[in-house]
Amino acid sequence: MIGAATDATKGPEGRTAAEHGGSAVLGIDVGGSSVKHLLARADASIAEPPVPLARGRNATPKRAPVDGLAAIAEAVRGERTLTRLVLSIPGIVDERNGVVVRSTNIPALDGCALGERLGAELGIPVDVINDGHAAAIAEASWGAGKGVEDIFVLALGTGIAGAHVVDGRVVPGAHGSAGELGHITIDPAGSMCSCGRLGCLETIIGAPALHAAWTAAGGSGGTESLFAAFGAGDRAATTIVQHASSALAEAILTLCALVDPGGIVIGGGLAQAPHHLVTLAERYVAERATFHRVPPIIPASLGEWAGVNGTVLTALRRQRALG
Ligand SMILES: [Zn+2]
CATH class of the missing domain: 3.30.420.40 (ATPase, nucleotide binding domain)
Known part of the structure; x- marks a missing residue:
């Protein structure tokens, strides 16, 4: 020592x-x-x-x-x-x-x-x-975002975490709490979020929210079962995944309007293959974008x-x- x-x-x-x-x-x-x-x-x-x-x-x-x-x-x-x-x-x-x-x-x-x-x-x-x-800094410097100077890293899982990374360093905001994309409001009349507000992104695309929606629709098993059913064309699963992807697309458009990143890296348990949620969200983003400069959306590469x-x-x- x-x-x-x-x-x-x-x-x-x-x-x-x-x-x-x-x-x-x-x-x-x-x-x-x-x-x-x-x-x-x-x-x-x-x-x-x-x-x-x-x-x-x-x-x-x-x-x-x-x-x-x-x-x-x-x-x-x-x-x-x-x-x-x-x-x-x-x-x-x-x-x-x-x-x-x-x-x-x-x-x-x-x-x-x-x-x-x-x-x-x-x-x-x-x-x-x-x-x-x-x-986020690992993905930005050594992983999927390597070579992109200005990047937003998003992790989809139980919670939704985000971080804006510029030149390999997180932009923390004045109080260290920037990047909380999971807590932007998607539906003001939606469900109660862990943060105390209604209808945050996390209440729609967080793993517990997807699991709850799938269970309420009569599905069994977790989110893997939901995505498998979606892949097989199940109607209830399709409704849930479309709703979640639509919410993610709105969040990405908001992100582009506010931050205008050079790339968006998406990782976390819900972004693992098959990438149904992200793939569909990308399609919605392309359909809905107006003035937005939508950057490449890149799967995270460093995993857990x-x-x-x-x-x-x-x-x-x-x-x-x-x-
Ligand atoms: Zn919230």
């Missing part, structure tokens, strides 16, 4: 391979049920995803998350000198101060100064970022490892910034 601070301030330049060969940065993506980690050389290039020194997954420590995460970091680093750790957390994160404001999936972390506490535990700088932001890649990218960048 003593060598860590020295390495972090010296930077990789001008040292021999032997001197910095033992230094590493660690990224940890804390999800509701599993924690993914990725260890990379501290001098790895940021132009492309680093070759992992270690990569894996553990169960999310729910009871004593700070101790559990410190134990994971200690185990993963092995004999290497860890110079920086970046964690991504689902929920509202005060990224500047490393504080978890609210995490629905891991309530034990609510209000926790996680960066400071883990930093004290491990003796290294620890940053905490939002999981959607982590996945996008978030942890984003934590490592952040660790490498911050280390260089201080080097």
